[in-house]
Amino acid sequence: MSHHPAERKQITVPQIVAMKAAGKKITALTAYDYSMARLIDAAGIEIILVGDSMSMVVQGHATTLPVTLDEMIYHAEMVGRAVEHALVVVDMPFPSFLLGSHKAIENAGRILKETRCQAVKLEGGADQADVIDALVSAGIPVMAHVGLRPQSVHRLGGYRVQRDREQLLADARAAEVAGAFSVVLECVPADIARDITRQLAVPTIGIGAGVDCDGQVLVMHDLLGLNTGHVPKHVKQYAQLAPAVTDAVTRFRDEVRAGQFPGKEQTFE
Ligand code: KIV
Secondary structure, X not given: OOOOOOOOOOOOHHHHHHHHHOOOOEEEEEOOOHHHHXXXXXXXXXXXXXXXXXXXXXXXXXXXXXXXXXXXXXXXXHXXXXXXXXXXXXXXXXXXXXXXXXXXXXXXXXXXXXXXXXEEEEEEOHHHHHHHHHHHHOOOOEEEEEEOOHHHHHHHOOOOOOOOHHHHHHHHHHHHHHOOOEEEEEOOOHHHHHHHHHHOOOOEEEEOOOOOOOEEEEOHHHHOOOOOOOOOOOOOOOOOHHHHHHHHHHHHHHHHHOOOOOOHHHOOO
16 A cells, blocks of 8 residues: 555554563653644654543543543644654543443544544543454554543542552453553552553553553643642652743733833834
8 A cells, every 4th residue: 555645654553562572661741732742742752642631631620521522532633733753642531432332433433533643542441341342443542541540530539549459450451452552550559550561561651650660641731830739649740830821921911011011122113
């Protein structure tokens, strides 16, 4: 088959899987729009996740439950247009994969058809093995997500570290057997995450799961220090953009009020 001239040299799913065997750490970050996706991509991050965390950090909801499939697709289109190198994975929002395999294929199919993204992520392990299997059989790469599953926050009674070793191992194994190409481990004790990582042939991508996972993912707003208020234990802020934004906006406000902006440099003669 000949290739489309506009085809981009993006990292492929098999290349992500091969990084584990090669002992190379995988980096992943979330993005929800064009400009941020371009910066992350240019920095050489291997996986960009259009996460349903968008529901909270972009849309301002209290949980990840409200974001819709149409909204995920709208933002995935922006990210898909920006990216040249990274593999782009799109979260399947609640409950787009919970209404039977047929509906899950229809919804994941829309994501792949309508965006330039290459894979989906869904929250689930053993309980979603049938759906993962159906999607993979349809040619849709799936990243599974076990441990803390934010879409189940109401059942769990809060965002808590998940410590049921047997359940976590069973979920991760079932996801791999069903064909998932990688497994996100969220808020899992480091020793359990290490055991799961050793037992799987496909990579684990940790968030709050210790240093021994095959890769790490963070929500971009967390990494940049864009959120104000409580910083979860698993988050490292590599920048403090919230105060930087407040400072810039405040200086703009003061300079406009004082008649100092625009200055000569910003003025056309
Ligand atoms: O929605 C999201 O951003 C995620 C990551 C935290 C893994 O699922």
